[in-house]
Amino acid sequence: MGDLGINLPGLITQLVSFTVLFLILYRFLYGPITRMLDQRADRIKSSLEAADRARVEAASSAEAVEKEMANARVEGQKLITEAQEAARRAGEQIQERSRQQAEEMIARAEVEIAQQRDSAIEELRREFAGLAVLAAERVVERELDAAGHQELIDSVLEEGLSSSRN
Amino acid sequence: MGKLLSNPKVLFAAVIAVAILFTSVLGGALGASFGLGFLGGPIPLIQLPAEYIVEIGSYQLMNTFVMFWLAILVIVILVFLGTRNIREVPGRWQGIFEAFFEFFIDLAEKAGGGRKGRMFLPVVTTIFLGVLFSNWLGTVPGVGNIGRIETVEEFFELKLKKEFQAEGDSKLAKELKKKGFVEFFETYSEDSHVAEALSVFFSEHGEDKLIIFSGQSGVGFITPGRGEQWKVRLNQIVEQPSDLTDHDQLETFIQQVEEPRVLAGVVPDEEQEWTAQDVEDGRVGLLVPFFRGASTDLNTTLAIAIFAMVSVQVWGFSTLGFRGYAGKFIINPIKDPIGSILGVLEMFLEFVKVVSFTFRLFGNMFAGEVLLIAMGFLLPLIGIIPFLGLELFVGVIQAIIFSVLTLMFGALAVIAHDHGDHDEEGHEAHAPEGAEAH
Numbered sequence: 001m002g003d004l005g006i007n008l009p010g011l012i013t014q015l016v017s018f019t020v021l022f023l024i025l026y027r028f029l030y031g032p033i034t035r036m037l038d039q040r041a042d043r044i045k046s047s048l049e050a051a052d053r054a055r056v057e058a059a060s061s062a063e064a065v066e067k068e069m070a071n072a073r074v075e076g077q078k079l080i081t082e083a084q085e086a087a088r089r090a091g092e093q094i095q096e097r098s099r100q101q102a103e104e105m106i107a108r109a110e111v112e113i114a115q116q117r118d119s120a121i122e123e124l125r126r127e128f129a130g131l132a133v134l135a136a137e138r139v140v141e142r143e144l145d146a147a148g149h150q151e152l153i154d155s156v157l158e159e160g161l162s163s164s165r166n
Numbered sequence: 167m168g169k170l171l172s173n174p175k176v177l178f179a180a181v182i183a184v185a186i187l188f189t190s191v192l193g194g195a196l197g198a199s200f201g202l203g204f205l206g207g208p209i210p211l212i213q214l215p216a217e218y219i220v221e222i223g224s225y226q227l228m229n230t231f232v233m234f235w236l237a238i239l240v241i242v243i244l245v246f247l248g249t250r251n252i253r254e255v256p257g258r259w260q261g262i263f264e265a266f267f268e269f270f271i272d273l274a275e276k277a278g279g280g281r282k283g284r285m286f287l288p289v290v291t292t293i294f295l296g297v298l299f300s301n302w303l304g305t306v307p308g309v310g311n312i313g314r315i316e317t318v319e320e321f322f323e324l325k326l327k328k329e330f331q332a333e334g335d336s337k338l339a340k341e342l343k344k345k346g347f348v349e350f351f352e353t354y355s356e357d358s359h360v361a362e363a364l365s366v367f368f369s370e371h372g373e374d375k376l377i378i379f380s381g382q383s384g385v386g387f388i389t390p391g392r393g394e395q396w397k398v399r400l401n402q403i404v405e406q407p408s409d410l411t412d413h414d415q416l417e418t419f420i421q422q423v424e425e426p427r428v429l430a431g432v433v434p435d436e437e438q439e440w441t442a443q444d445v446e447d448g449r450v451g452l453l454v455p456f457f458r459g460a461s462t463d464l465n466t467t468l469a470i471a472i473f474a475m476v477s478v479q480v481w482g483f484s485t486l487g488f489r490g491y492a493g494k495f496i497i498n499p500i501k502d503p504i505g506s507i508l509g510v511l512e513m514f515l516e517f518v519k520v521v522s523f524t525f526r527l528f529g530n531m532f533a534g535e536v537l538l539i540a541m542g543f544l545l546p547l548i549g550i551i552p553f554l555g556l557e558l559f560v561g562v563i564q565a566i567i568f569s570v571l572t573l574m575f576g577a578l579a580v581i582a583h584d585h586g587d588h589d590e591e592g593h594e595a596h597a598p599e600g601a602e603a604h
Contacts, residue, residue: 005215006464013231014460014469021238022292022473029245030288032252035268040254 128160190547207216211537212240216463217454229455230463237299237460272509277577286576289477293470294569301531301561304459305554305566313455315386318426321452323347325371329363346419361410372401378440379449386453396441398450402432426450461531464524471523474572482579
């Protein structure tokens with residue numbers, strides 16, 4: 001052994017040196033590096049997962065947006081048609097009401113006109129009656145022949161009426 | 167090709183390259199046989215055990231320990247750069263560590279069956295980094311050829327001490343170490359053991375060649391141009407005393423060892439370039455490198471292998487429980503005689519794994535170092551360049567083999583033993599062997 005250079009002090013020296021190297025590397029190299037590598041692997045894994053999740057979420061939300069849009073479009077269409085319908089109905093109603101009003105006004109006007117005419121006729125008649133009476137008085141003054149003269153009165157009245165009417 | 171060469175820059179570079187090639191061939195070992203070899207360095211002493219730099223008490227501080235600590239320092243600096251500001255979005259250094267860790271996390275999770283495999287990670291990655299950097303630092307230029315010069319005196323002291331120890335004279339060895347060479351000889355010169363050991367020493371090491379260094383300071387490096395022809399044999403500078411009890415002879419001997427000079431009457435061999443003056447002025451000795459790749463020392467590789475296999479046992483016991491894991495090796499021979507023998511073999515195999523780990527790494531890295539030295543010797547300047555690249559590659563491969571094998575052994579250790587299913591057992595036992603074939 002001695003000729004090969006193996007001796008106990010040398011062996012112990014090298015064993016101690018190597019053990020020291022081992023401890024140094026264990027403490028300062030192995031620990032930090034593996035911890036860091038594991039951390040990074042974890043982080044890559046989790047960020048890949050997050051990316052996957054985000055992709056799925058984005059896809060589903062795009063779908064939701066699409067659906068929402070379609071809904072909105074349908075809704076809008078419906079609203080428009082409803083509004084158009086309502087407008088049309090409102091227009092019709094207004095038309096109807098105004099026609100009715102117009103008719104009412106016409107009717108009232110006609111009634112009024114008729115009333116006024118009647119009252120005018122009545123008044124005229126009264127006036128003519130007065131006139132006739134007046135005329136009759138005058139006639140009577142001269143000759144009171146009621147029967148003979150009624151004809152005359154009526155003709156006067158007729159005349160008065162037609163003249164007032166004209 | 168012709169078109170390329172018509173470009174003056176390329177042509178110039180090609181000429182330079184060819185010139186360097188010729189210079190290195192002629193300056194190296196090949197040219198030395200024709201009397202050239204002006205660039206060759208002497209081959210440094212190649213030995214299996216690491217060399218010590220200083221001796222503190224009886225503890226020898228080896229150059230490989232220093233390199234291992236340097237490797238640890240480099241790793242710690244890199245770790246600091248990589249993790250001082252740890253973020254989810256990584257910087258450059260952090261990215262390197264992350265890629266590295268992801269490779270091993272992936273491997274560990276595949277081998278260990280999901281997240282459970284994480285428990286192998288700290289040990290496996292530490293082994294990888296430790297082995298990789300101790301391999302790589304060994305290829306840095308200057309490692310292995312700058313060092314302390316072991317003087318003739320120290321050379322004697324070391325070799326004699328070994329001689330005494332081999333003879334069982336531990337008292338003499340201790341005394342020699344305590345007193346130092348000169349004082350030891352002044353006191354123990356009468357002892358017949360010493361004279362005997364010395365004569366054995368001379369017969370064994372008398373022809374050993376020592377390098378003549380230039381300059382006077384204690385730090386040396388192998389300069390190019392000082393090849394084999396700048397070496398001197400020990401016998402040429404130190405004469406074996408015939409009688410150590412004779413005071414005069416002893417004094418002359420010690421003087422020779424303390425201040426090397428060429429013995430009177432010795433003439434340098436024909437192809438040698440040194441003169442007597444060079445030996446007297448310069449320093450004569452061997453180069454003891456300050457740095458040597460940590461994985462070229464069996465202590466280092468054995469330590470890492472023991473750490474790895476102890477970890478494997480810990481994983482086994484902690485996953486399967488004491489009975490579960492021990493049951494893999496200790497099987498009732500009455501119930502299952504073949505299984506019990508296999509269990510013993512498998513237990514033995516655990517120790518063999520330590521040995522195979524140790525010698526695989528050591529063998530590869532030591533051979534790599536020798537290869538680099540040899541190429542530097544054969545083709546100075548350029549010979550080393552492709553092999554440096556190769557050595558860097560081998561360094562990574564060995565680190566991967568060491569760490570991945572640890573991982574595989576760990577993965578096998580945590581698999582529950584299947585009683586009565588021999589086919590499965592055979593498969594388990596084979597897997598590590600197949601992997602070890604690398």
